Amino acid sequence: MIEELKYPRGAKSGRRAEYAWLGESLRLLFQAYVDEPLPDTFRQLLEDLEKKDELNGRGQSGSGKPP
Amino acid sequence: MTSFKDDLLSMLPKLRAFARALCSNSAMVDDLVQETILRAWANQSTFQVGTNIRAWLFTIMRNYYYNEIRRKKRLVDLDGKNGPLDIVVGESQPTCLHLKDLERELASLPIEQREVLILVSVGGFSYEEVAKICNCAVGTIKSRVARARAQLLDRLEGADVGATAAPGLSSVVFSARTT
Numbered sequence: 001m002i003e004e005l006k007y008p009r010g011a012k013s014g015r016r017a018e019y020a021w022l023g024e025s026l027r028l029l030f031q032a033y034v035d036e037p038l039p040d041t042f043r044q045l046l047e048d049l050e051k052k053d054e055l056n057g058r059g060q061s062g063s064g065k066p067p
Numbered sequence: 068m069t070s071f072k073d074d075l076l077s078m079l080p081k082l083r084a085f086a087r088a089l090c091s092n093s094a095m096v097d098d099l100v101q102e103t104i105l106r107a108w109a110n111q112s113t114f115q116v117g118t119n120i121r122a123w124l125f126t127i128m129r130n131y132y133y134n135e136i137r138r139k140k141r142l143v144d145l146d147g148k149n150g151p152l153d154i155v156v157g158e159s160q161p162t163c164l165h166l167k168d169l170e171r172e173l174a175s176l177p178i179e180q181r182e183v184l185i186l187v188s189v190g191g192f193s194y195e196e197v198a199k200i201c202n203c204a205v206g207t208i209k210s211r212v213a214r215a216r217a218q219l220l221d222r223l224e225g226a227d228v229g230a231t232a233a234p235g236l237s238s239v240v241f242s243a244r245t246t
Binding site: 018019022023025026027028029030032033034035036038039041042043045046049050053 | 075097166170184220
């Protein structure tokens with residue numbers, strides 16, 4: 001269930017108020033995405049990857065640079 | 068201490084939400100998430116424990132998305148088919164209509180603007196962090212966010228005054244538009 005869109009506190013008019021309203025709207029939209037049910041395939045994929053790695057073993061620290 | 072798998076599991080809803088915002092092709096969304104999981108897992112040794120795994124994962128997803136666009140040269144196919152927003156309406160019909168309207172207009176923004184707007188507005192990232200994720204200057208990110216906001220507001224205004232319109236905002240109207 002999505003939240004009711006409410007007028008954000010703060011500025012009541014002008015560009016700042018428009019941005020605040022837009023930001024609140026985007027937050028609700030993103031939250032609606034977050035709340036969507038996740039396909040179970042992702043969890044299963046992680047389970048499979050973990051099982052596969054249990055046979056080999058892996059480290060966890062490194063450069064921090066994304067692939 | 069949580070495991071890498073637990074960290075990934077906890078990030079899945081936000082990762083998929085970012086994919087939804089990045090790419091409106093519903094088939095591509097789950098491919099993006101799956102490929103991000105595979106790449107993150109295969110490269111977990113390059114992740115520095117204690118750093119921001121959310122930024123790390125979003126960067127992986129973004130890099131893969133852009134690589135796919137370049138490789139397949141099918142931006143329209145990847146980005147042109149809107150899946151329905153599957154949200155529970157309940158008693159928030161005006162809000163739901165507004166969000167569907169917003170989703171459509173957001174999807175019509177150039178991808179460079181859409182991604183930074185999402186990362187800054189709802190991703191909780193600073194301009195500096197987004198600049199690092201997008202591999203460009205902070206000033207570029209700020210101008211993209213400003214252009215994205217202005218364009219969205221321009222596109223959303225001018226319709227009928229609906230129940231979701233902010234009081235006192237005569238120039239901004241958030242309601243369903245007839246097309």
